[in-house]
Amino acid sequence: MIDFSLTEEQLALRDTVRKFVQTEIIPHAHRYDVSGDFPHDVIRKAWENGLMNPAVPEKFGGLGLGITEDVIMNEEMGAGCLGMTTSIAVNTLALYPILIGGTDEQIKHWITPFLNEPHLASFCLTEPGAGSDAGSLSLHAKDEGSHFVLNGSKMWITNAGHSHLLTVFATTNKELRSKGTVCLVVPTKTPGVSMGKHEDKMGQRCSDTRAITFEM
Numbered sequence: 001m002i003d004f005s006l007t008e009e010q011l012a013l014r015d016t017v018r019k020f021v022q023t024e025i026i027p028h029a030h031r032y033d034v035s036g037d038f039p040h041d042v043i044r045k046a047w048e049n050g051l052m053n054p055a056v057p058e059k060f061g062g063l064g065l066g067i068t069e070d071v072i073m074n075e076e077m078g079a080g081c082l083g084m085t086t087s088i089a090v091n092t093l094a095l096y097p098i099l100i101g102g103t104d105e106q107i108k109h110w111i112t113p114f115l116n117e118p119h120l121a122s123f124c125l126t127e128p129g130a131g132s133d134a135g136s137l138s139l140h141a142k143d144e145g146s147h148f149v150l151n152g153s154k155m156w157i158t159n160a161g162h163s164h165l166l167t168v169f170a171t172t173n174k175e176l177r178s179k180g181t182v183c184l185v186v187p188t189k190t191p192g193v194s195m196g197k198h199e200d201k202m203g204q205r206c207s208d209t210r211a212i213t214f215e216m
């Protein structure tokens, strides 16, 4: 028989996050939803309380929590403010490709700054012509041997205006569809990376959503 009940640890995590939401998210949610401003102060508090980057393994200094714990956290935070939760959840999502595909050395290099400061990352998959069908990416990654050159654009990218790091999905050969896809780690300040305007949305308003253009 499958048992879907939460463990003692998961229940304790849920209660901790619920308390944080009551005291640190809900009192500010309406103000940020009206203004659409980015909630830097709440993000910092979430980071200080260990509610960011839950998936980073313990051997790299993180909490090493799993997907179920991530879902519990997002569900609780989402009850308080979907905009703030989108920013926090997408930051975790953006680090996953590094945690999944990176060497220990790469993980240490790219992830450690996120444990030392409330840095943010963006997960860059969607394009003007590629949403659900992620195999139809057009952002081109030219392999130059020691590096890749990116040209094209992304859209609806969460945290874009406040990110330190982008994980960018691009194609080396569009005809190969998903088999031609690479995921590249791009520091936001890389020359040739430019951010579009903050989208004024109907929901998740305080999450920062922008287009990104790569012209290298």
Ligand SMILES: Cc1cc2nc3c(=O)[nH]c(=O)nc-3n(C[C@H](O)[C@H](O)[C@H](O)COP(=O)(O)OP(=O)(O)OC[C@H]3O[C@@H](n4cnc5c(N)ncnc54)[C@H](O)[C@@H]3O)c2cc1C
Residues within 6 Å of the ligand: 090, 122, 123, 124, 125, 126, 130, 131, 132, 133, 155, 156, 157, 158, 159, 201, 204, 209
């Ligand atoms: C607030 C916000 C934040 C976002 N943040 C990010 C981000 O950080 N990074 C990122 O990469 N993307 C982000 N996105 C983009 C989001 O992930 C895409 O909107 C999503 O992938 C869907 O793509 P689309 O909007 O082009 O819709 P489409 O792919 O055009 O789909 C439209 C509708 O058609 C349905 N549909 C599509 N294909 C089929 C099919 N073959 N059969 C049946 N139904 C189908 C879909 O389920 C959907 O209901 C964000 C979007 C929003 C609104």
